[in-house]
Amino acid sequence: MSDSPITCTLDLGQPGKRSGHLRLPRSSNQSGWSTQWIPVTCVANGEGPTALVLGGVHGDEPEGQIAALNLARELSPEQVSGRVIVIPCLSLEASRAYTRLWPSGANLNRSFPGRPNGPPEEQLAHFLSTALFPLADVVVDIHSGGRTGLCLPWSEMHWVDDPTQRHELVEGMLAWNTDWCCVYIDIAGTGLLVGEAERQGKIVVSTELGGGGHVTASIHRLARSGLANVLRRFGVLEGEIETRETLGLPPQALLMATDSDNYLLAPVSGLFEAVADLGQRVREGELVGRIHSLELPELEPDEIVARNDGVVCVIRAIATTEQGDNVVVVAREADRSELD
Numbered sequence: 289m290s291d292s293p294i295t296c297t298l299d300l301g302q303p304g305k306r307s308g309h310l311r312l313p314r315s316s317n318q319s320g321w322s323t324q325w326i327p328v329t330c331v332a333n334g335e336g337p338t339a340l341v342l343g344g345v346h347g348d349e350p351e352g353q354i355a356a357l358n359l360a361r362e363l364s365p366e367q368v369s370g371r372v373i374v375i376p377c378l379s380l381e382a383s384r385a386y387t388r389l390w391p392s393g394a395n396l397n398r399s400f401p402g403r404p405n406g407p408p409e410e411q412l413a414h415f416l417s418t419a420l421f422p423l424a425d426v427v428v429d430i431h432s433g434g435r436t437g438l439c440l441p442w443s444e445m446h447w448v449d450d451p452t453q454r455h456e457l458v459e460g461m462l463a464w465n466t467d468w469c470c471v472y473i474d475i476a477g478t479g480l481l482v483g484e485a486e487r488q489g490k491i492v493v494s495t496e497l498g499g500g501g502h503v504t505a506s507i508h509r510l511a512r513s514g515l516a517n518v519l520r521r522f523g524v525l526e527g528e529i530e531t532r533e534t535l536g537l538p539p540q541a542l543l544m545a546t547d548s549d550n551y552l553l554a555p556v557s558g559l560f561e562a563v564a565d566l567g568q569r570v571r572e573g574e575l576v577g578r579i580h581s582l583e584l585p586e587l588e589p590d591e592i593v594a595r596n597d598g599v600v601c602v603i604r605a606i607a608t609t610e611q612g613d614n615v616v617v618v619a620r621e622a623d624r625s626e627l628d
């Protein structure tokens with residue numbers, strides 16, 4: 289922590305409720321000597337685990353930012369056993385611009401574990417990796433498909449080899465009480481926030497709560513209720529733990545998107561037409577989308593077909609598509625026992 293250029297104005301070891309900032313050095317054309325202030329709220333009370341709740345890693349995913357803002361505002365120390373540290377929005381400038389990436393083009397979620405002397409996004413990643421993750425037992429990182437992708441709302445986890453840690457990740461994933469749960473791989477490189485937290489042995493809970501540039505009221509409710517239930521499940525927030533059963537709901541459907549074939553990429557640039565709907569069951573070889581050429585209207589569109597039997601769980605939300613963009617994800621339906 290000592291080699292980080294970032295400072296935290298809060299003493300995270302103090303009991304009670306406090307709000308402050310992470311201060312990230314910046315220099316801009318408007319101000320040569322400046323710092324970006326990233327709000328952080330800490331609510332601590334007695335013995336218990338520490339949960340770190342993070343929203344807004346990507347700026348165009350308001351679901352988690354709003355759920356975390358509500359939590360930070362409403363949470364009081366009497367409700368907490370242990371400590372809840374909330375950073376509602378890590379990528380402030382991206383959120384203001386309503387873009388996935390920072391205005392600089394940086395993707396905070398490709399920057400972990402970061403470097404203290406790297407660019408700003410790596411400095412922030414390094415501070416999280418070295419100063420905040422070590423304090424946490426549970427790391428909650430709330431995502432959605434953002435403007436470009438529409439996901440079935442789900443909670444998710446990476447496959448990790450350690451069975452004890454994996455069991456905790458499964459428990460956290462189920463505690464969100466989404467209709468769908470997804471085990472996934474990262475097809476777009478390395479440097480994920482959750483990957484570094486997992487590497488440090490943390491219980492990591494993450495989501496993809498819809499997306500497509502529009503958030504419904506039911507998604508906001510799911511973000512809020514799921515987050516609270518995860519905190520209850522790990523003993524840091526007071527109250528009865530809700531299960532699918534106590535909510536009168538059937539068990540979650542488990543999806544595995546752990547094979548690169550699950551992720552269907554555009555073979556050419558053009559205008560994407562979805563042929564299958566979100567949540568639809570499809571067979572291997574079934575048509576799920578088409579890419580039309582704007583330049584050559586007489587050309588038959590390129591067909592996107594499923595490479596496995598499964599459920600359409602992600603659909604590209606904007607039609608304009610470049611070659612190599614992911615347009616559809618078809619996840620395999622799996623049984624809970626596969627995660628044991």
Ligand SMILES: [Zn+2]
Nearest residue numbers: 346349431432
């Ligand atoms: Zn995201």
